Amino acid sequence: MYETVVYASPNHQSIIGQLADTLLVPTPDRRQAYCWELALNAGQAYMLRALYGYTGKTQLIDSLEQVIRLRYAARVSAEIAERSERFGKAVATTIYQWSKSDGGHLGYQRNFPADYTRPTGTGLWVPPVIGQSSVRRPLHPTWGQNRTFSLQNSQLSLPKPLAYSTDTTSAYYTQYKEVRDRKNTLTEADQAMVMWWGDDPGETCSPPGHSYNLATIAIRTSQADLPKAAETYARVGMAVADAFICCWKTKFSYMVERPSSFISSTINGKGQWFPFFLEPPFPSFYSGHAVQSAATATVLANLYGDQFSFTDNTHANRPDLVYYRQVPLPSTVTTADYLDPANYEKYQPTFTRQSISFRARHYSSFSSAALECANSRLLGGIHTRHDNEVGLTEGAKIGRNINALPWHKGR
Template identity: 30%
Template sequence: MKKTILMLLCAFTAFGQLPQRREFQEGNTTQLILFENSLPAKNYDLSTSDLQVKWHVLILDLLEQTTGYTPNVAARSLAYTNLAAYEAILPGYPNLQSLSGQLQGYKRPKEFEMDSSNFSAPLAMNAAMYRMVDKLFIAAPFVWMEKVMALKDSTESNLSRGKTPMTVMKSVNYGISVADMILKYSDSDGAKTEMFRSYDMNYRLPACESCFEINRVADLENTGPLHPSWDKNRTFLAENNSDFDIKPDFEFSKYKDSKFYASALEVYNTSKKVVPGSEEHLIANFWDDAATYTYTAVGHSVSILTQVLRNQPVSLEKSAQLYARLGIGLNDALICAWKGKYKYNLIRPIAYIKRYIDSQWEPVLLTPPFPEFPSGHSVQSAAMATILTETLGDSISFTDYSKYWVGAPRVFSSFWTAANETSISRLYGGIHFRPALDRGQDMGRIVGKNTMKLKFEK
């Protein structure tokens, strides 16, 4: 049954038939529609965070629709796009400083220093985000790139009202130039070609009792392991170029009196409660975030910020910092997670349970083609919660409409409430042992705290 559903989802995605978030113009009011759950009408003020909100609503759709957009590729593209958006507005905010010298390998040329005369920060940001999306989503279906161009053009037209031709030309050209500079910077991070080939068929996973093996039931494409070299990519922050010596809490063992067996048994026994209609089943599916028919786990984290800012707009200056910091943290979080995954190459629950507990067992979620430890969902969501809690506060409540086809929107009292649910969802889904969740969150906290060291203001 699960395989049938997955194949139908893939087929729907291929023909663009899955219901999508979409924005449309109705009179002078732009509305955001999420499947059956319609949010209240909203008048967008493009001089505020609304500008980035509108762009990210479309980017989230692109993450679903574009071939090759694994969680890793999504994190990278979101990070560079929002870095360009931030760097593009600097002439308009003398109190802000470039991240040049703070990020590994990034040096902003002096010719990009410019005064604020005849300059519009929103116009520059709009141009920069368009340029980044146009280049990073090169494999996106044409119909979606038409939407990208339409958003760029309509936003530029809106923002140009009352501006001199010199201001429009100077701001737009500046934004494009900044984006081109960031794209050149991105070329040297080791991941430039990863969106075109996510799997390395020449990579040979180690073979041993405790080693990860690809689950061919779930792996319909008969691929190799996903991004086995991603751990070698450049992190934005030098402090994040590490797995922080975070390792599994116990040695592998197949014996019933061992901690490893007990951990596997927890997954097995928990799965019996994860039945359709149960809270555990809803949570597992709400945070599934599989590539090709969702916008991935990191996209889900960015969606949370986007939904918060849609309801509680902030200044363009603040939103640029929020999106840039979050994108950088999520990118580094997945590189750190991949360092652990391919260092320990730990077996997944499905292989262990079938071999030592119940040969007929199947988890609720399909097992992805990369090693178990640590949980990437846990690492990135903990990084998200660390960053957003420290920047926005620990009592921001929000309703998450991200997975409208799973069930009712979920309400969270804080970013950590959402992150903790993200993490436990992987146990409910049957694809992670608990130590991968707990230690993964430890890793994400470190990445998040390191990312908070970035200085945006002079």
């Protein structure tokens, strides 16, 4: 988006040289006229087909591209329209080809690599008994090796997790116990907040999708022009992409266990403990939701000011969620009995039916939304406070590195 429309602004400049100093992206003929909306439309349609063609649903992309084309092509000559679309597609083609070398190309074909050997040991992550995935392998264990957009983000040092300890006075024990105790006091409002930030890609948009909608809200609320809108999407996209790469590098360096494991084996002593929110299939430290929401908040605040009041409508039109909450097994069933594969059929979990309504949520700033997102992971039972706090801190660093790119002339 950005590299297509940057030439429509006298104040913006290309940043591609900062991301890949050997990549040559097409530039427009400055002696000719262009319709930047048509260029952008053609490039985005190409990119979406390239990324999502495997779904077999490209007719939706075709339809949207045609609607936008008809709107803007009527305002310019056929020659300008053709030149603009050719340029936009050329930029998109070049960047898509470059993207193939980032380590994540066709990643959907290897979500749960069978050849990955999971480390085992005290305090290390184990697949959840009941979670978001039925596959008992981690999701994308090598994602942390992918190329970041910002070189500085690839050079960030790994933060440290809490030191494993069964001492009841230790920070490790105390924070995991907080997760268990907090679940016992969840209100309906707490549950609604957890589910609002759930962003389980098997059910709704992903966490980056939620962040992109916040970007859209900022753009529309402030009535940003085309170059600033493209810059907004570019910054948010780069920030959340780098956030998940950095996060996954940390997760699979330490392989820290989820609260359900420690609570079940050490704090509860008997009976398997389940979080309120379904557990995702990868290690705990640190929180992906926290890091990407803080990275998003950092770039949006830099563009629009942090004291930016907005209403998040991401899930506002979603039907009420009817779900089934875990009912604990009798205390006579030990964790070892429950986790023994020989007993999987014998000790099937039972559930009670509950419902949650989705209502748009209002925030006074981007940082307050990021903080609530992070806190929702503790209330959901899948992250400790340390996971969330480190995620917020790292996300701010990642966002600042994206902001530091020379987006504007004179920088």
